[in-house]
Structure formats: structure tokens, C-alpha cells
Amino acid sequence: MQHTQWYKDAVFYQIWPRSFCDGNGDGIGDLWGVLTKLDYIASLGVTGIWFSPLYPSPQADFGYDIANYYDINPEYGDLDLFRQVLDGAHKRGLRVIMDLVVNHTSDECDWFKQSRSSRDNAFADWYIWRDGKTPGAPEDGGTPPNNWDSLFEGGAWEYEPARNQWYLHIFAKKQPDLNMDNPQVRSEVERIMRFWLDIGVDGFREDVITFISKDPALPDDSPLIPAARGMKFYNHGPHVHEYLQQFRHNVLDHYDCMTVGEAPVISPEQALEYCAEGPNQELNMVFTFEHMGADCMFTDWVPRPFDLRAYKQAVGAWQTGLAAHAWNSLYLENHDHPRIISRYGSEQYRVESGKSLACSYLFLRGTPFVYQGQEIGMTNTHLESVEESADVSTFNQVRRLRELGVPESVCLDLTNRATRDHARTPMQWDAGPSAGFVGGDGGGIPWYPVNPNHVDINVAAADRDPDSLLAFYRKAIELRRKLPVVREGSYREFKRASNALYAYAREGAGQRLLVVCSFTEEIAYFSAPAGFDLAAGELCLCGYPDAPLEDNAFFLRPYECRVYLWNDES
Ligand code: NOJ
Numbered sequence: 001m002q003h004t005q006w007y008k009d010a011v012f013y014q015i016w017p018r019s020f021c022d023g024n025g026d027g028i029g030d031l032w033g034v035l036t037k038l039d040y041i042a043s044l045g046v047t048g049i050w051f052s053p054l055y056p057s058p059q060a061d062f063g064y065d066i067a068n069y070y071d072i073n074p075e076y077g078d079l080d081l082f083r084q085v086l087d088g089a090h091k092r093g094l095r096v097i098m099d100l101v102v103n104h105t106s107d108e109c110d111w112f113k114q115s116r117s118s119r120d121n122a123f124a125d126w127y128i129w130r131d132g133k134t135p136g137a138p139e140d141g142g143t144p145p146n147n148w149d150s151l152f153e154g155g156a157w158e159y160e161p162a163r164n165q166w167y168l169h170i171f172a173k174k175q176p177d178l179n180m181d182n183p184q185v186r187s188e189v190e191r192i193m194r195f196w197l198d199i200g201v202d203g204f205r206e207d208v209i210t211f212i213s214k215d216p217a218l219p220d221d222s223p224l225i226p227a228a229r230g231m232k233f234y235n236h237g238p239h240v241h242e243y244l245q246q247f248r249h250n251v252l253d254h255y256d257c258m259t260v261g262e263a264p265v266i267s268p269e270q271a272l273e274y275c276a277e278g279p280n281q282e283l284n285m286v287f288t289f290e291h292m293g294a295d296c297m298f299t300d301w302v303p304r305p306f307d308l309r310a311y312k313q314a315v316g317a318w319q320t321g322l323a324a325h326a327w328n329s330l331y332l333e334n335h336d337h338p339r340i341i342s343r344y345g346s347e348q349y350r351v352e353s354g355k356s357l358a359c360s361y362l363f364l365r366g367t368p369f370v371y372q373g374q375e376i377g378m379t380n381t382h383l384e385s386v387e388e389s390a391d392v393s394t395f396n397q398v399r400r401l402r403e404l405g406v407p408e409s410v411c412l413d414l415t416n417r418a419t420r421d422h423a424r425t426p427m428q429w430d431a432g433p434s435a436g437f438v439g440g441d442g443g444g445i446p447w448y449p450v451n452p453n454h455v456d457i458n459v460a461a462a463d464r465d466p467d468s469l470l471a472f473y474r475k476a477i478e479l480r481r482k483l484p485v486v487r488e489g490s491y492r493e494f495k496r497a498s499n500a501l502y503a504y505a506r507e508g509a510g511q512r513l514l515v516v517c518s519f520t521e522e523i524a525y526f527s528a529p530a531g532f533d534l535a536a537g538e539l540c541l542c543g544y545p546d547a548p549l550e551d552n553a554f555f556l557r558p559y560e561c562r563v564y565l566w567n568d569e570s
Contacts, residue, residue, distance in 0.1 A: 268321025
């Protein structure tokens with residue numbers, strides 16, 4: 001099968017199904033709702049959809065705990081409805097990728113139910129079982145096999161009396177890790193991939209895929225490491241490349257599909273081991289975390305102000321680090337991070353900073369992902385108490401803080417700064433009572449409260465306003481798609497030391513593009529670098545209605561952004 005690398009021209013829209021659109025009126029987002037919004041998604045100019053997990057799941061981690069890999073969560077619809085959505089998406093030129101979560105399953109998956117029942121059953125070796133360091137149940141003084149932390153819920157091991165053994169869970173207790181060293185498990189992963197590819201999906205976003213191979217010795221980590229103890233023994237583990245190559249050669253090579261792997265704590269050099277183009281390429285790109293001010297998804301809890309220089313440095317390192325051999329992914333929001341305007345921009349200059357943020361990443365080299373609501377500038381919500389959180393990782397962070405004696409008011413502040421709930425409030429479609437999220441005639445109440453600011457910030461209002469962020473996203477995405485330089489060009493950064501401006505050029509394919517974004521409410525000054533004659537360039541985008549120049553320079557108003565283009569033949 002010839003791989004066409006279609007993903008290099010793609011722009012994806014991420015749907016977190018529970019909060020996107022409720023079509024049947026029960027207060028929970030679903031595929032009936034998605035079906036009614038396909039025209040809207042296509043109107044953004046994007047060319048693909050990434051669905052966060054749609055599978056049956058007890059929803060302990062909102063679908064990242066899968067009970068059955070071969071079906072659709074009945075709350076969201078069924079396989080027939082999924083086929084209709086897929087067909088509707090394809091008819092509109094939208095490819096569809098599924099979330100593939102195979103580092104772990106739900107503890108309610110049949111495989112785990114059997115595995116935990118005895119040491120001697122068909123699934124006994126499908127998960128990572130070990131005897132305790134000290135034998136017996138914890139209440140009888142038994143201790144876990146090693147000192148690793150889970151990323152969600154205290155220690156990484158849970159005791160199972162029926163086996164008198166412990167199972168590993170890098171995430172919550174309800175998310176036991178699969179034993180990928182077992183060839184039967186790897187064949188099952190292949191079967192899952194084929195099942196969805198044969199239905200017609202176009203690829204996968206692979207959840208924490210760099211975690212799938214554990215150091216078989218499962219050694220203790222240094223007790224001095226304060227959190228995520230053990231990660232160095234399971235991230236980029238001994239067989240990860242072998243297993244990913246198996247999936248590629250046995251399955252992915254036979255379909256014109258794409259993969260993006262989530263990769264916490266990774267350098268550009270390590271990323272090349274996964275993504276460098278060639279016969280042994282394992283993934284088409286990886287999702288990295290450095291530009292999010294985090295090594296991994298959970299360090300948002302460390303309070304630190306946004307540092308533009310650090311952001312630019314991270315972006316630059318990845319743009320140049322992969323340029324010769326591999327392809328980048330680009331994102332600013334997803335279901336795991338607070339809203340980007342609240343984090344890196346300004347709620348006061350919401351539309352302006354949203355436009356600047358859009359330009360800061362949409363013209364980079366790589367495949368951009370836009371998260372639901374990002375395109376209308378949804379912002380963080382406000383929790384009055386930590387108990388309002390619905391997020392398993394937040395519960396755990398707060399529990400740890402409380403154990404350390406952190407005052408309740410600080411726990412609440414940190415929750416409001418970092419919780420994943422911010423990205424998971426229902427999508428704001430209109431100014432009505434449920435923000436237009438609840439459809440049908442069921443009169444359901446949204447499963448999570450809508451952000452009260454939906455009265456002003458919503459799709460219907462943005463659609464009526466030609467200067468809205470939504471209108472800007474549409475223009476920016478269209479522009480990106482028609483300029484070869486965005487796919488082909490090199491990356492050059494200016495004003496590196498500035499803590500106010502992010503300016504970069506893309507050069508190649510007979511074009512030059514200059515992107516200048518302000519990250520401050522102060523007036524900032526930009527003078528064009530040698531060789532860029534602003535008056536001769538085409539102003540393609542500006543975050544304000546006019547774009548005055550002074551000689552070959554300009555002053556940027558709060559959070560202003562501009563994009564200039566030169567066609568070299570002209
Ligand atoms: C990463 C996913 O993005 C996140 O939402 C999930 O909680 C963890 N992986 C565990 O699956």
C-alpha cells in the first residue's frame with residue numbers, strides 16, 4: 001500500500017464526545033449530536049476529526065478506560081450510527097481518526113475480569129501481575145512489588161486477593177496496564193486496529209503509546225523523585241520500538257492511514273526514533289508537551305506564569321529538530337489542559353489574544369489540531385469548590401495536596417488553575433440555557449455545568465460577527481491550506497529574546513511568510529528583518545481591522561498579530 005502522506009496537508013478538529021453536542025437530550029454529548037454538526041466542522045476548513053474515545057466504558061477517566069474495543073458507548077450511539085457519522089464526514093472531505101488506548105484497559109473489560117479471577121485462566125498473563133515484595137494483603141502487612149507512583153491515584157499497584165498478587169496501573173486503579181510483552185496482547189491490538197480501519201477510519205491517535213513496554217525487572221525508582229516515580233522504567237521502554245514496528249508492518253502499512261502518538265517526556269532526538277521517515281517509521285508524528293509548559297500532561301499543577309521565551313524555545317527546538325527527517329504535530333489545546341486563552345493569552349483581550357495564539361501555531365510546520373471550543377475562544381470555567389471537579393486526576397492531586405497539609409483555599413486555587421474540567425465544559429453553541437448543548441426534546445441537564453460566559457461566547461454569536469475569532473480561524477485555516485510554504489518551508493525565528501513578541505518566517509516553495517504575534521497588552525514595536533519589505537508584501541491576516549506601517553516597521557496593539565506573504569517571482 002502506497003502511503004500518500006495526506007496528513008501533511010491536514011488540519012484536525014478534536015472532539016471530546018461527552019461535551020461536544022447532545023443530540024438525544026439526555027445531557028450527554030453523543031454521535032447524534034456530532035451528525036448535526038458535521039457541516040459546522042467542515043465550515044471551519046479543517047480536513048479531519050480526531051475522536052477522543054467513543055467506546056463502551058465505565059467513564060472513570062471519561063473513555064480512556066475502555067471496556068470493549070469493538071463497539072460504541074451506548075450513551076453515544078452504536079456502530080451503525082458511527083458508520084453514518086464516518087460516511088457523513090468522508091462526504092464532506094473530513095478524515096476520521098480514533099483514539100487508540102492500549103497501554104491500559106478498564107478494570108471492567110472482560111479480559112481484566114478474567115485475568116484477575118485466578119492465576120490460571122486464558123487471560124492470566126494479559127496484565128502486569130507480580131507478587132508483593134512482602135507477601136500477603138496490605139492489611140496483613142503485604143507490600144507492593146515496587147515503589148512506583150501512578151499518575152492518577154497514589155501507588156501504581158493494586159492488590160487482588162483472588163490471585164494474592166498486585167497489578168500495575170500507571171493511571172487510575174480502574175485502568176490496569178496491559179502486558180504488551182505477551183504476543184497474544186499484541187495480536188489483539190492488531191485486531192483492534194484492523195477492525196476500525198476496515199470500518200473505514202483513517203488512523204489513530206495513540207494514547208501514551210511510549211509507555212507500552214515496561215522494564216521487565218520492574219526495579220524500584222529513587223525514593224528522592226517526588227512524583228511519577230518509575231516513569232524512567234516504562235517510558236520509551238526496552239521493546240517499544242519493536243512493538244510499534246510490528247503494528248506498522250502487520251497492520252498500518254496495509255492502509256493509507258496516519259498515526260499520532262502521545263509522547264510524554266521526550267526530546268526531538270528521541271522522537272526521531274519513532275517518527276523518522278523510512279521503512280521502519282513507527283508513527284507519523286508525536287504529541288509532545290514541552291510547549292505546554294509541562295513535560296507531561298499533569299505538571300500543569302506546578303504554578304508558573306506563562307513564559308513566552310520558554311514557549312518559543314520549545315517550539316523552535318521541535319520545528320528545527322524534526323525538520324530534516326520527521327513531521328510535527330501542532331496543538332495548543334486538548335481535553336487535558338486548561339483553555340489556552342486563560343493560560344497563555346488574556347481573558348480581557350480574549351479575541352485579540354485568541355487570534356495571536358492561532359497565528360502562533362497554525363503557520364508552523366506540522367499538522368495542526370484545533371480542540372472543540374478553541375475556535376470560538378472558550379475560556380476556563382470557575383469551580384467554587386474542588387468537589388465540583390469531575391476529573392479523576394484532579395481528585396488525586398487534591399488528595400495529595402491535602403495529605404501535605406496544603407490549606408483548602410490553596411487547593412481550590414490550584415484546582416482552578418490546572419484542572420482538566422476547564423477543557424471539558426459543554427461546547428457553547430448559543431446563548432440559550434444549556435448553551436445549545438442539549439438537543440432533542442429530552443430536556444436533559446448538561447452532565448457538567450456550562451460556563452456562564454456562554455451568554456457572550458458562543459458559536460451563534462461568533463458566526464454573526466465578521467471580526468470574531470471564529471471568522472479568523474476560518475480565514476487562517478484556509479490560508480494555511482492554500483500556501484505551499486506552510487508545508488514545505490523552513491523555519492526562522494526573530495526577536496528570540498523578546499518576552500512580548502513571537503515572530504517567525506517560513507521560507508520555501510517560492511514563498512516567504514512572516515508571522516508576528518504579540519503576547520502582551522503593552523504596545524510593542526516590530527521592525528522587519530533585512531530582506532522583508534512589508535509594504536511590498538501581502539497582508540494576509542491581521543488581528544485588528546487596520547494595519548498601519550511606519551517605514552518598514554509597525555507598532556503592535558494589545559495582542560495584535562499579522563501575517564505577511566511574499567511570492568518570490570513577483
Ligand atoms: C492521556 C489522555 O489524553 C488522558 O486524557 C488520559 O487520562 C490518559 N492518557 C490516560 O489514558
